Amino acid sequence: MNKDSNIYIFIYASAMVVFVAAILSFTAETLKPLQKENIKVEKIQSLLISVGIESTKENAQEVFDKYIPAENRVVINSKGESIEGVAFDINIKAENYKDLENRSLPMFIVNMDDGTKKTIIPLLGAGLWGPIWGYLAFEPDNNTIYGAVFDHKAETPGLGADINKDWFEHPFRGKTIFEGEEFVSITTHKGGKGAAELAGNTEHGVDAISGGTITSKALEKMIFDGLDGYQVYLKNNK
Numbered sequence: 001m002n003k004d005s006n007i008y009i010f011i012y013a014s015a016m017v018v019f020v021a022a023i024l025s026f027t028a029e030t031l032k033p034l035q036k037e038n039i040k041v042e043k044i045q046s047l048l049i050s051v052g053i054e055s056t057k058e059n060a061q062e063v064f065d066k067y068i069p070a071e072n073r074v075v076i077n078s079k080g081e082s083i084e085g086v087a088f089d090i091n092i093k094a095e096n097y098k099d100l101e102n103r104s105l106p107m108f109i110v111n112m113d114d115g116t117k118k119t120i121i122p123l124l125g126a127g128l129w130g131p132i133w134g135y136l137a138f139e140p141d142n143n144t145i146y147g148a149v150f151d152h153k154a155e156t157p158g159l160g161a162d163i164n165k166d167w168f169e170h171p172f173r174g175k176t177i178f179e180g181e182e183f184v185s186i187t188t189h190k191g192g193k194g195a196a197e198l199a200g201n202t203e204h205g206v207d208a209i210s211g212g213t214i215t216s217k218a219l220e221k222m223i224f225d226g227l228d229g230y231q232v233y234l235k236n237n238k
Contacts, residue, residue, distance in 0.1 A: 043088075050135040050147045051110050051118050068120075072109035077101070080233035092124040093131075096225075105229050110137070118146050119237075121230055125222025128214045130154035132163065132222060136172070142234040145186075148172035150219065160215025171196075171206045179204070183231050185224040188216040 044060045048067065055063040075085030078100050087106035095103045108120040119138045124131065134150035148169045155161040162168055177185050188208040189195035196205035208216035227234075 046149050046151070047108060047120055047122075047135055050120055050137040050149045051112065052147060053110075067110050067112070068108050069111070072111065074107050074109070076105050076107060076230070076233055078103060078105070078229045078232065080230075080236050092122060092133075096124065100229050103229055107230070107233075116140055119234075121227065123222050123226035125218055125225065127152050127155050127218045128160050129156070132215070132219060134163075134219075134222070136223070136227070138234070141238050143176050143178045143238060145172050145175050145177070152215070155215050156212065159209060159212035162209050162212060163215060163219055168206075168209060175206065176203050177227060178235070181235065183227070185227060186220065188220045190216075 041057050041060045044064045045055055045057075048055050048060070048063060051067075053063065053067055073087035075083050075087050075090060077083050083104060085104045085106070087108060090104055090106040092106070095105070106122055108122075110118040110120060112118060117140055119142055121136050121138070122133070123136065124133045126132070130153035132150065132152045132155065134148065136145055137147040138144065139146045150163040150169060152161060152163060155163065172186065175186055177183060184204050187196075187201060187205045189199050189201065189205050190208045190213050191198065192210050193207055195207045196202065199205060
């Protein structure tokens with residue numbers, strides 16, 4: 001066949017496209033188990049970090065099993081009742097599309113070294129440019145926040161993306177989500193450092209990120225919506 005002909009060029013180009021596509025597909029399938037494992041490990045480490053427990057990629061599963069054994073990974077409904085399900089595998093995004101009374105709500109109970117138990121609740125919401133998520137850990141009173149971890153997919157660097165910085169997460173510690181028996185959640189206050197205090201909201205408020213108000217408010221909504229289904233459980237297990 002004439003290598004300068006249009007037919008040869010077309011066949012050659014088509015063959016190369018198929019060849020490259022096959023290589024990419026093979027590579028993607030080969031790496032998929034590794035990617036799934038990395039996502040799993042990252043989730044485990046985030047859960048542990050919310051209660052101040054450090055782990056490495058190598059020992060994450062071992063540490064997770066020690067502090068949060070299988071029986072402590074529970075699924076409840078909005079009535080606070082235990083239901084069937086694997087907490088770690090619950091698709092929170094899919095559950096958020098359901099009516100509250102039909103949701104499966106995952107929860108993790110941590111056996112701390114000092115003998116106390118902390119409750120971790122996973123959260124998922126929509127930020128300015130993409131999904132945001134996080135974990136709130138509660139003291140045994142199931143009202144006071146013990147620790148918080150947040151992250152995002154595509155928030156603005158230096159602004160909304162700072163929700164995963166220690167200086168933003170740490171102020172959540174010690175905040176409470178109930179005012180008496182009323183669920184009030186956590187609010188973010190625009191105005192920079194000390195804004196929550198100036199607003200007179202020291203128990204349930206934190207400072208929003210300067211220049212990242214939209215993401216801060218999205219996170220506020222994520223916390224309210226995410227904890228809403230756990231109200232009955234948290235009230236009944238103080």
